[in-house]
Amino acid sequence: MSAAELLLVKNPPRARVSTRFLRSELKIIFGRRRNLAGMGVLAVVPVILAVAVRVSAPGQGDGPPFVSAITGNGLFVAFAALALELPLFLPLAVSAISGDAVAGEANLGTLRYLLAIPAGRTRLLVIKYAAIVIFALAATFLVAIVGVIMGLALFGGGDMTLLSGTQTSMADGMWRLALSSLYLAAQFSALGAIGLFVSTLTEQPIGATIAIVLVNVFMFILDSISQLAWLHPWLLTHWWTAFADLLRDPIATESIKRGLITALVYASVFWLAAWARLSTKDISS
Amino acid sequence: MTSAIADSAPVLTSGLTKRFRRQIAVDRIDLEVPDGAVYGFLGPNGSGKTTTIRMLLGLISPTAGEISLFGSSLRAGAPAVLRRVGSLVEGPAFHPYLSGRANLARLDAADRYSNPRDSRSRIDSALDRVGLLAAAEKRYRAYSLGMRQRLAIANALLMPRDLLVLDEPTNGLDPQGTREVRHLITELARAGATVLVSSHLLAEVEQICSHVGVMYEGRLVAQAPLSELRSSTVQTVRVDTDRSEEAAQVLAELGLSDIAISPGYVTATLGEVAVEKIMPNLVNADVPVLGFAVLQPSLEDVFVFLTGEGFDVSG
Numbered sequence: 138m139s140a141a142e143l144l145l146v147k148n149p150p151r152a153r154v155s156t157r158f159l160r161s162e163l164k165i166i167f168g169r170r171r172n173l174a175g176m177g178v179l180a181v182v183p184v185i186l187a188v189a190v191r192v193s194a195p196g197q198g199d200g201p202p203f204v205s206a207i208t209g210n211g212l213f214v215a216f217a218a219l220a221l222e223l224p225l226f227l228p229l230a231v232s233a234i235s236g237d238a239v240a241g242e243a244n245l246g247t248l249r250y251l252l253a254i255p256a257g258r259t260r261l262l263v264i265k266y267a268a269i270v271i272f273a274l275a276a277t278f279l280v281a282i283v284g285v286i287m288g289l290a291l292f293g294g295g296d297m298t299l300l301s302g303t304q305t306s307m308a309d310g311m312w313r314l315a316l317s318s319l320y321l322a323a324q325f326s327a328l329g330a331i332g333l334f335v336s337t338l339t340e341q342p343i344g345a346t347i348a349i350v351l352v353n354v355f356m357f358i359l360d361s362i363s364q365l366a367w368l369h370p371w372l373l374t375h376w377w378t379a380f381a382d383l384l385r386d387p388i389a390t391e392s393i394k395r396g397l398i399t400a401l402v403y404a405s406v407f408w409l410a411a412w413a414r415l416s417t418k419d420i421s422s
Numbered sequence: 423m424t425s426a427i428a429d430s431a432p433v434l435t436s437g438l439t440k441r442f443r444r445q446i447a448v449d450r451i452d453l454e455v456p457d458g459a460v461y462g463f464l465g466p467n468g469s470g471k472t473t474t475i476r477m478l479l480g481l482i483s484p485t486a487g488e489i490s491l492f493g494s495s496l497r498a499g500a501p502a503v504l505r506r507v508g509s510l511v512e513g514p515a516f517h518p519y520l521s522g523r524a525n526l527a528r529l530d531a532a533d534r535y536s537n538p539r540d541s542r543s544r545i546d547s548a549l550d551r552v553g554l555l556a557a558a559e560k561r562y563r564a565y566s567l568g569m570r571q572r573l574a575i576a577n578a579l580l581m582p583r584d585l586l587v588l589d590e591p592t593n594g595l596d597p598q599g600t601r602e603v604r605h606l607i608t609e610l611a612r613a614g615a616t617v618l619v620s621s622h623l624l625a626e627v628e629q630i631c632s633h634v635g636v637m638y639e640g641r642l643v644a645q646a647p648l649s650e651l652r653s654s655t656v657q658t659v660r661v662d663t664d665r666s667e668e669a670a671q672v673l674a675e676l677g678l679s680d681i682a683i684s685p686g687y688v689t690a691t692l693g694e695v696a697v698e699k700i701m702p703n704l705v706n707a708d709v710p711v712l713g714f715a716v717l718q719p720s721l722e723d724v725f726v727f728l729t730g731e732g733f734d735v736s737g
Contacts, residue, residue: 152502152534161531165517246515250577253479253511255504256532419482 158256162268166234167275175230179276182226183218183284190214191291202381210297211288212310216384218284219277219321223377227276228353231325234272235332236346238265239415243340243422258416262333266408269329270322277322281314303386313388317380320393324377327400328353330407331373337414340422370395373403430493431456432585432616433478438487440473447473449640450487455585455618455633460611462627462648463620464725465637471620472512474637475589478618479509492584505535508578509587514570518563522554522573525562530580548576553602567594575603586610588619592626604630624721634721638729651724657692659700662713669709676703692716 166172190207203217219227239262242248251261288294297310305313332349339345356374359365369375376396382389433455440448448470455461465471476482478489480496489496494503516525526545530536536544549555552572557565565573571594578586588607592600607630611617621627627634628648635645644651659678663669669688670681676699678690697716704711719727 153537155538157531157538161528165520165528169519245517246513247517249476249479249481249511250509250515250529251532252481253504253507253509254529254533255480255501257534260534261532417483419476421476421482 158260158264159267162264163271166268166272172234175233176276176279179222179226179230179280180283182222183214183280183287186218186221187211187214187284187287187291206298207288208292210310211290211292211294212285212297212307212314214288214292215281215284215314216317216381218280219317219380220378222280223321224357225354227280227321227325228328229350230276231269231273231329232332232346232349232353235269235329236336236344236349237342238269238333239336239411240339240345241336241342243420244342246422248422249420252420259412262408262412262415266330266333266411269333270326273325273329274319274322277318277325281318285311285314299384299386300381301385305386313383317383320380320383320396321377323397323400324373327373327403327407330404330411334407334411334414337411337418371399373399376400431490432459432492433461433618434490434493435474435478436488438474438477438489439485440470440477440482441485446640448477448484451637451640451642452645453635453642454645455616458611458614458616459633460607460617460619460631462631462634463618463637464624464627464634464721465620465622467622469637470640471637472589475509475511475587475618475620478587479507479511480504481511502535505533505581506584507587508581508583508585509589510574510578510591511587511589513590513593514574516562516570516573519561521559521561522549522565522569522576523558525573526577526580529577533581536581544580545576548579549573551579551606552576568596568599571595572599575606583615586615586617586619588617590621591619592621592623600626624725628721636725636728643728644724652719656723656727657719658689658717659692659697660687660689660713660715660717661700661704661709661711662687663704663709663711665709668707669704669711672703672707672709673700676700687713689717 186204187207190204202220203213206213207217239248242251252258294307296304296306299305328349331352332345335348335352336342336345353374356372360369360372360375376392376399379392379396382392431454433453435451435453437450438448438453439446439450451470451474453474463471463474473482477484478491478496480501491503492506494501496503516522517528520528523545526548527541530541530545531538546555546558549558552575554569554572554576557569562570562573571591575588575591578588591607592603595603604626607617607619619627619631631648633646634648634651636643659673661669661673664686666683666685666688670683670690673681673688673690677693677695679693680689680691682689701711701714
């Protein structure tokens, strides 16, 4: 044994606890042009919505939820945009990121180099999932914030009339918007856990993304078949529109609570499934 | 060698086996890479080298058998001992839209044991060692195959390592690059690292290795110091003469076999015959000897001797 080796045995280098790996992951996600373009599309929706409502004649009622309230208070642009992007755009964005998480690295071959470092398989899944959750938050808040900016610019703020008819302050309205965005981000994070699991099954990131979108749409379809009412409470997407309950006075917490518990269960089950899959998988890509 | 040394050998496997659905890719191999060795891991494409290397790095789990690296068992995924191992597995693989430097920074960030403070200087010196510093800011997708290969080697050098596992490190490199990599490996070994280098190019490995392991159809058919492996193989003598027939007769009388007569020279397999007896006998028989040589078998000869077959892809 050389002197250096003896030193190594006496003072084995300790593993460092640091956010460096997570930051590097986020840099890859938010530095990728494809993802930035996707986020651009998400941000365009509230812009189009606000402009369309502004230029059209007032009082043209029927449209997506919240839209008729926009002329009363600009904050509703944000709520309406979230409601519009809820069925496809936001879940699609999360599907693309989560589908790419492991399958993308496997496809490039970088997975074998990460694991040989060793980055650690469990640690890799923790970091990947943390990045997915952060992306879900970023995407949801992006839509909300662009909505607020456009709404306030084109329609102004002031007191806000809630769905239950009561008036509340602008600050309270902002607070409710923040809660709604957090609630939806939690829902999309649960979808992201499904995505992470699917991503461990394949080496084709596009295939994984398509599969996750299919799962998402499939849940929406099941939720729309009233004969399957017994199944509805078990579907993740069933609780997504419950974010509107945050706009009642007092806030109707029942569905929100059920929705959060459902999301937590989906996230835990599918993260563990992803872990079970990846921790025993032969990395031959 | 004492058992204490063998116990802490950088790589030690016993009965290592990997079975994929139908076929056995690696069949009960007992690999031993001694400390400080440059171990040439040879075999044709498809002989199980890469599968073995993937098992050593914890990427795939063995169907049966044990692996120990520096005396610690490699069970349950990839324990901390792997931090002592730098690797290049089955060709380079990086994010195409990141620069060479950004790709290394990414891998360094994933390493729990690396110090973020000297990350930049370690990356620079790794890039410098493989001659890629000038192209550090270029996107990986713009790299040539040789540059990609160099980047993969740089990754293995990011941290000081006790063992380097290099799978086909000269793939895609031009002759100059191949020479540089050979030089680099020799340099690393001189600095105290153990190197396991796999290759299907025998001549290349022959120049740098101290030890050789030969894989064939999933089995480790030979493993020994290079010199030992050579002397265990048939040695050939060659006598240059203008009277080949008479020379052949003398060699036959001495007990050499496989005598081949060609115009101008005779070759024969030495066998158990003492080399020093040959010349006096030829002289006594009045055979004019223009030249005499004991031919060192090339690794290619050794390989053919061991497997009875040429060095082709095995299915």
